[in-house]
Amino acid sequence: MDANGFFGSWGGAYIPEVLYQTFQDLKLEYARCRKDPAFWEEYIHLMSTYSCRPTPLTHAENLSNHFGGAQIYIKREDLNHTGAHKANNVMGQGLLVKRMGKKRVIAETGAGQHGMATATMAAKFGLDCTIYMGEEDVLRQRPNVFWMEKMGATVIPVKDGSRTLKDAINQAFRDWVTNVDDTHYVFGTACGPAPFPEMVSWFQSIIGIEAVDQIIQAHGKMPKKIYACVGGGSNAMGIFKRFLEEDVELVGVEAGGHGANSGAHAIRLASSDATPGVAQGYKTMFLQDEDGQMKHTHSVAAGLDYVGVSPILTDLWEKKLVRFESATDEEVMQALDLTMKKEGIIPALESAHAFAGAFREVGKLSVDDAIIINQSGRGDKDIFTIAHAFEDPSWEKFIIDRGKEYSKKHSG
Amino acid sequence: MEKQLRKKLENKEILLMTHIVLGYPSLDVNREVIEQMVSNGVDCIEMQIPFSEPMADGPVILKANQEALAGGTKVDDCFTFAAEIIQQHDIPFLFMTYYNIIFKYGEEAFFKRAADIGMKGFIIPDLPPEMGESFLALADKYKIAPVLIFTPTSTDTRMEELASHGRGFIYCAARRGVTGSKSEFGDDFKEYLGRCRAATNLPLAVGFGIRSKEDIDVLKGKADMAVIGSRTIQLVESEGAEAVGPFIARLR
Numbered sequence: 001m002d003a004n005g006f007f008g009s010w011g012g013a014y015i016p017e018v019l020y021q022t023f024q025d026l027k028l029e030y031a032r033c034r035k036d037p038a039f040w041e042e043y044i045h046l047m048s049t050y051s052c053r054p055t056p057l058t059h060a061e062n063l064s065n066h067f068g069g070a071q072i073y074i075k076r077e078d079l080n081h082t083g084a085h086k087a088n089n090v091m092g093q094g095l096l097v098k099r100m101g102k103k104r105v106i107a108e109t110g111a112g113q114h115g116m117a118t119a120t121m122a123a124k125f126g127l128d129c130t131i132y133m134g135e136e137d138v139l140r141q142r143p144n145v146f147w148m149e150k151m152g153a154t155v156i157p158v159k160d161g162s163r164t165l166k167d168a169i170n171q172a173f174r175d176w177v178t179n180v181d182d183t184h185y186v187f188g189t190a191c192g193p194a195p196f197p198e199m200v201s202w203f204q205s206i207i208g209i210e211a212v213d214q215i216i217q218a219h220g221k222m223p224k225k226i227y228a229c230v231g232g233g234s235n236a237m238g239i240f241k242r243f244l245e246e247d248v249e250l251v252g253v254e255a256g257g258h259g260a261n262s263g264a265h266a267i268r269l270a271s272s273d274a275t276p277g278v279a280q281g282y283k284t285m286f287l288q289d290e291d292g293q294m295k296h297t298h299s300v301a302a303g304l305d306y307v308g309v310s311p312i313l314t315d316l317w318e319k320k321l322v323r324f325e326s327a328t329d330e331e332v333m334q335a336l337d338l339t340m341k342k343e344g345i346i347p348a349l350e351s352a353h354a355f356a357g358a359f360r361e362v363g364k365l366s367v368d369d370a371i372i373i374n375q376s377g378r379g380d381k382d383i384f385t386i387a388h389a390f391e392d393p394s395w396e397k398f399i400i401d402r403g404k405e406y407s408k409k410h411s412g
Numbered sequence: 413m414e415k416q417l418r419k420k421l422e423n424k425e426i427l428l429m430t431h432i433v434l435g436y437p438s439l440d441v442n443r444e445v446i447e448q449m450v451s452n453g454v455d456c457i458e459m460q461i462p463f464s465e466p467m468a469d470g471p472v473i474l475k476a477n478q479e480a481l482a483g484g485t486k487v488d489d490c491f492t493f494a495a496e497i498i499q500q501h502d503i504p505f506l507f508m509t510y511y512n513i514i515f516k517y518g519e520e521a522f523f524k525r526a527a528d529i530g531m532k533g534f535i536i537p538d539l540p541p542e543m544g545e546s547f548l549a550l551a552d553k554y555k556i557a558p559v560l561i562f563t564p565t566s567t568d569t570r571m572e573e574l575a576s577h578g579r580g581f582i583y584c585a586a587r588r589g590v591t592g593s594k595s596e597f598g599d600d601f602k603e604y605l606g607r608c609r610a611a612t613n614l615p616l617a618v619g620f621g622i623r624s625k626e627d628i629d630v631l632k633g634k635a636d637m638a639v640i641g642s643r644t645i646q647l648v649e650s651e652g653a654e655a656v657g658p659f660i661a662r663l664r
Binding site: 014 | 466470562
């Protein structure tokens with residue numbers, strides 16, 4: 001990152017003036033934390049006692065045999081507390097908030113995982129917490145809303161624009177510019193104005209730091225390829241960062257939605273639909289029209305359904321250090337089904353994109369090679385969405401019966 | 413633009429700037445509202461080119477942006493409309509928008525076209541000077557005033573830095589937050605305006621939550637221009653364009 005927050009020509013800090021001083025303070029505190037080994041030690045201690053770090057690297061033998069190619073290893077971020085890699089970033093920022101002495105945190109959330117993690121952190125550290133969530137995502141991810149509220153957070157459905165992640169981000173910024181003195185915005189992914197892209201990637205880099213030792217121990221050498229799904233890009237940056245120093249191919253898998261030519265997808269880098277733009281505080285490749293108005297995106301996975309992408313990943317894409325692919329909703333459901341049947345593991349719909357991308361290519365590699373798939377989160381929290389997508393008859397019957405029970409209770 | 417404003421200040425205690433969102437509720441209504449504003453003595457008008465992600469705007473202007481876009485307003489329409497309006501009315505006009513609109517159009521092409529139609533200034537709330545090196549150079553080249561923003565969180569040093577890049581006038585946000593909701597004009601506000609005045613010789617415009625004659629009276633003698641934004645948009649929504657003229661006439 002250069003002095004103005006750019007990675008190559010991407011990133012920066014396009015912020016309203018009212019936030020200038022807060023960003024100066026944040027950059028200063030972040031720089032202090034990076035220089036202070038005690039901070040990282042405190043972070044590791046917290047993550048190994050409050051969450052389940054190091055998370056395991058699982059050898060997926062059945063899937064490996066099924067494809068007959070490279071050995072498939074799965075980095076199990078689903079086993080983090082709250083069920084996703086999101087906790088890595090949130091707990092790190094929580095420690096930063098404690099240092100800065102702020103009393104309130106706000107966050108945006110798409111799938112609800114980042115909101116969940118933030119609500120958890122706020123409960124643990126005794127902070128007030130408000131979560132902004134697009135109305136459409138509130139409907140898709142009701143169980144997460146339930147838990148956030150139970151942990152004491154206020155969840156505000158955002159009814160503007162496309163009522164998804166980008167609109168929740170805008171609304172969180174509006175809160176921040178109003179309550180800037182006592183509030184920290186826990187940005188959830190490696191996007192937004194500097195220093196967020198780098199700071200979030202730093203906290204997430206714990207994934208790759210663990211994985212490099214784990215793969216050497218399990219496989220004796222570096223993997224050939226690493227796959228991660230890419231929404232904003234924080235889990236991908238987390239596992240890629242350490243491996244950028246090694247001779248390993250890094251593959252980001254974006255949300256193909258109904259297909260690259262359908263107009264209903266969130267493919268920013270693996271298609272030619274996105275163009276350079278500046279929004280939500282940073283410069284990157286956005287899915288926008290010729291006037292610069294952001295387009296509607298679609299993915300079965302709420303966490304990947306986003307118009308922009310990490311400026312660090314855009315820089316790595318431009319420099320050809322990371323390859324980008326996409327997987328459609330349909331391919332993702334197939335990959336999810338296969339992973340559950342073969343390994344007894346339930347990836348989140350977001351993570352299942354990385355599996356789908358890997359499954360396409362793994363058969364072409366030698367059995368002596370290895371790949372790592374970053375399982376960014378667990379899928380059981382998506383039960384409503386997954387059961388709906390599978391059109392599971394027994395689940396539908398259960399919902400109908402439960403609905404009847406509740407209607408009876410409320411009418412009687 | 414600074415000279416134009418100074419000249420107007422010779423005869424008036426305080427100037428008035430108003431805000432419209434282009435295409436909301438329609439360009440035809442915009443035309444009528446502007447006519448009412450100018451004939452009732454408004455000194456300067458900022459015309460917002462709608463953007464899908466208006467991060468610094470509150471609910472009223474946010475909704476106006478969304479409706480304008482839903483109604484099919486294009487950047488090209490905004491230029492055509494602005495050219496017509498500038499021909500008709502002899503007051504300074506500014507474009508207010510977010511940086512992506514300019515970036516996507518092509519910075520230089522945008523400046524050139526704005527200069528050709530006689531646009532006097534730009535207000536871009538998500539472009540701090542650190543991010544606007546080429547923008548500021550083009551503003552200088554095409555003689556379009558880049559209006560920068562002071563806020564209550566700006567330190568004295570920051571205000572001086574901003575003032576060194578700003579032209580035309582300085583837009584002082586009356587409080588933290590987004591456009592629309594009410595501002596309080598207590599002692600903290602007076603101290604803040606004093607700091608603004610000390611940091612620059614440019615005229616000071618005060619905006620965010622200014623809605624009435626009482627608000628404007630407070631600003632007389634302390635600021636050079638009052639900015640009415642969300643209030644007139646609400647007025648058009650509730651009482652129609654014809655209510656704007658009488659409202660403006662009662663403000664001073």
